[in-house]
Amino acid sequence: MAPIVEDTTLTRLRLEADRGTPQALYQLATALVTRQEVAEAFDLHRRAAQAGHANAQIETARMLMFGIGTEVDVPRAAEWLVRAEAAGSPIAGYFLALMAVGNASFPREGRTNERLLAAVNANYPPALRAAAIHFGRKPGEHNQTLCLQLLERATHAGDVVAAQLLAERLMRGEGCIAQPEAAEELWAQLAPLGVARLPEITVPMAPAQAESGPSNTLALEEVLQPVTVQLLSAGPRIAQVDGLLSADECRLLVATSGPRLVRSRTVDPETGLPLSLEIRTSSDASFDPIVEDLALRLVQLRMCTAARVGLLQAEHLTVLRYEPGQEYRPHRDYRPPSSIEHDRPEAGNRLRTICVYLNHVEAGGETEFPIAGAQISPQPGRAVIFDNLFPDGRPDPDSLHAGLPVLHGEKWLATLWLRERRYRYY
Ligand SMILES: O=C(O)CCC(=O)C(=O)O
Ligand SMILES: [Fe+2]
Incomplete structure (x- = not known):
């Protein structure tokens, strides 16, 4: 008003x-x-x-x-x-x-x-951050040094997320000699801004590959390279991809969702209305397109490419955080027609889901498929991809799955629910 x-x-x-x-x-x-x-x-x-x-x-x-x-x-x-x-x-x-x-x-x-x-040349922080993460995925000293330089430039330009990524790299000596004092100094500068420390996130660097592209050259199309998929179940199809996201990418997702977390709500499978029932006890952050920067969109494109679905079919990215005792009780991701009606009916139902674990969980937090008989344990950067519908589009009840309770530590997870047809504008 x-x-x-x-x-x-x-x-x-x-x-x-x-x-x-x-x-x-x-x-x-x-x-x-x-x-x-x-x-x-x-x-x-x-x-x-x-x-x-x-x-x-x-x-x-x-x-x-x-x-x-x-x-x-x-x-x-x-x-x-x-x-x-x-x-x-x-x-x-x-x-x-x-x-x-x-x-x-x-x-x-x-x-x-x-x-x-x-x-990047104009020192625009979101561009510096996206380019840093791009080079940071690539093996080789050149690329790693470039990543750190770009993170430093973004930090100097006032980018809080880049500062968090830089502090983690300095602390762990990723792409540089470990400089714990410099890392502590950065965290001390971030603390008054209410910036929380990141959980433990490390992902082994992918081995050098011929197709990892020339060093020092921006080649975003590398996001589209096929990944090695490990099939865990054929019906419903459940697959695992290790190291899909880099440590920087997992940290980006945690750092950008942290300030946005709210208590999770689940939708009633019969009515499509929000449920206050304790089906999902985590907190979550949903990324409206307005808060998506280039780096976040490239991460989502990487997830969609691994799931062999176009980015336009993806609902908004959701990041979940579970604390000890929190869980996501057995459920299926497909929605009742009444719920689809309220949210882009032309996009159809949730064809497939991709979840990426973002941090080391001390104990618990596995994703379990009790009917299909598969269980995946959280590892930073690891993705689990599964079908919710039969190939003919009917819901597959065997896609039942749960996020088991976290026993120790916390669990961060990024999820994209992928529709049958186009959901996004761009
Ligand atoms: O937390 C998990 O392991 C499962 C998450 C899940 O089922 C979902 O995001 O739809
Ligand atoms: Fe689910």
Whole structure:
């Protein structure tokens, strides 16, 4: 609801905007967004964008991407970003790269790497972070040094998540000589910001492979390389992939979801309504597209590629945290038609699920399939992929599974529920 008495700043911004200069329109729009007056903000951003204001063009595009103050319109968002990029904005290029990860309205083509590089050169923190994680996956001293340098640059630019990743690498001597004092110093700087320490997460570095791409070169398409899958059950199909995510990627997921965690809610399988029953006793964080950065989208593309499903079929990423005694009682991931009706019915049901364990669990927390007879123990970076439906689309009751109680320590898990058809816009 709009405040009855507008503050003086807003009144002054309105007076200035009446003169119609692009900068004044942009400033008023920005102030209105923070006050949730998004429809008016969209209109003002669009007017400033039309007058050639680059930041307003980016904001207009973002509002069109996320459906804020207007309907989602991805092709129009892309048009504004292309215009801002042509006028010299590397941040616009970054958002085009972000959109391109889904390969839908905007194609995933060679320019994505160039765009990310331009945003890295402009010291844009989300770009520095995504590039650091990309190089950090690759073996070889060059790549590892580059990863650390990029994390340092992002940290200096004020990126809290990059600082957490850097502190872990310095503490454990990953890609560098261990520097525990430097790590402690970073954690001491982060503590007043309310940043919690990360749980223990280590993943062995993948052995050097011919196809791991040239060093020092950004090649995001490496995300699409096939992975080695270990089949645990043929009906329903249950598979395991070790080391799917790197330590940096697991840490990214934990660090970005930590501040967003809320007590989990489960949906009643009959009615589709939220249940307060103790089926899932963990906490969870769901990632709305608006909080997804390029690094998070690349992690999700990697998960979808391992599950052999397009990113556009994925529901929002969910990260769960279980504390001792918490569990996810036996359940099936497919939804009743009544629940699907409320949430993109055209996307169909949950065809497949991919879960990735993010940390070392001291004891307990296995994922169990009591009917199929499979049990997977948590290991950072390890994925479990399973089918919830028969090939003809009927729900498979044998997909019953549970997250067993955590006995000691905590368990962090990232889940993507994958629909039969397109769920996301980009
Ligand atoms: O915690 C687990 O191991 C299982 C999680 C799960 O079943 C889900 O996310 O749907
Ligand atoms: Fe599940």
